[in-house]
Amino acid sequence: MATQEEDTTVKEPLDLIRLSLAERIYVKLRGDRELRGQLHAYDQHLNMILGDVEETITTVEIDDETYEEIIKTSKRHVQYLFVRGDGVILVSPPVRQ
Amino acid sequence: MLFYSYFKTLVGQQVTVELKNDLAITGSLHSVDQYLNIKLENTRVVDEGKYPHMMSVKNCFIRGSVVRYVQLPAGGVEVDILHDATRREARGT
Amino acid sequence: MGSTEAEGLPPLPAPGTALVEELDKKQLIILRDGRKLIGILRSFDQFANLVLEDAFERIIVGEMYGDIPLGLYVIRGENVVLLGQVDPTREVPANLTKVTASEIKQAQKAEKTEVMLKGTMLKRMDFLDDVG
Numbered sequence: 001m002a003t004q005e006e007d008t009t010v011k012e013p014l015d016l017i018r019l020s021l022a023e024r025i026y027v028k029l030r031g032d033r034e035l036r037g038q039l040h041a042y043d044q045h046l047n048m049i050l051g052d053v054e055e056t057i058t059t060v061e062i063d064d065e066t067y068e069e070i071i072k073t074s075k076r077h078v079q080y081l082f083v084r085g086d087g088v089i090l091v092s093p094p095v096r097q
Numbered sequence: 098m099l100f101y102s103y104f105k106t107l108v109g110q111q112v113t114v115e116l117k118n119d120l121a122i123t124g125s126l127h128s129v130d131q132y133l134n135i136k137l138e139n140t141r142v143v144d145e146g147k148y149p150h151m152m153s154v155k156n157c158f159i160r161g162s163v164v165r166y167v168q169l170p171a172g173g174v175e176v177d178i179l180h181d182a183t184r185r186e187a188r189g190t
Numbered sequence: 191m192g193s194t195e196a197e198g199l200p201p202l203p204a205p206g207t208a209l210v211e212e213l214d215k216k217q218l219i220i221l222r223d224g225r226k227l228i229g230i231l232r233s234f235d236q237f238a239n240l241v242l243e244d245a246f247e248r249i250i251v252g253e254m255y256g257d258i259p260l261g262l263y264v265i266r267g268e269n270v271v272l273l274g275q276v277d278p279t280r281e282v283p284a285n286l287t288k289v290t291a292s293e294i295k296q297a298q299k300a301e302k303t304e305v306m307l308k309g310t311m312l313k314r315m316d317f318l319d320d321v322g
Contacts, residue, residue, distance in 0.1 A: 018187045021180050031117075031165075041179040043099045043186055047133075049169070049179060080174045082100070082167040084133075087117070118224070118271060130208050134238070140274070149250045150226045152283045154218055154274030158209060160238050163222070163271045 026092040032058040046085035099186045104129040113168040133161035209234045220271040237267035255286045256294025
């Protein structure tokens, strides 16, 4: 079954994600978090397993005197990460030439 | 059922569960159910000083809906098997 | 995950039976609003709705802790973050001193005000640095 030729037609949104299996994708999450990693598994809830993951967390503080926005980002690396689908805002497949 | 089946293969292994309230707990995976509720044994809170309440807790049940991430053990991920299982699941839905 | 593996596994447990082993034991519950309740788990269902008997809220501020008695509670599952068995031999962290319910509430209020003040103070000091 696994050797069956991959169906490359896109009929519904999740087909695009199927075609991104084993590729590096970008995932935007609630709470100003972003992930970049290799997609190893997903399901219809957009639960996912990513590999070689870089997480970026963005925090914005507003100075209440000057009203200046102070944007800070922190990054960390995780080898393998299960991501719960209910936090996912969007998934961006790799750019294809 | 893909992730339920997958997590069952990890029973007994060390994982770190990160919750949506930023609490992160490391422990040995005791069980998982269809909602991806997780039970951990021999737990250790990553930022212990911030969560003194947890010092008397050694085993816990985490409601699946409050999980943000689970950090998986490197040895518990066989990518080829996951890819195949994901394609099978995608065909089924 | 493979079909051969699935056949070798024991039959599925009935949905939502994960807490059976926790019944009639003292549990710490963390709620989504950050409160921590302690009580004896008497019942639950597949949503993780819980019945807690002799429940109290435990507040810890610095080196102090206090308990606020609540009685019998039915907790709606979606507000449950975590449930952990309390080790009876170490229910109270060793280095903490017990105070009354009103004292701990006051301490918690003071702590919240302090955190807020610190936030605004720091920002003011940053501003002064810029001017200086």
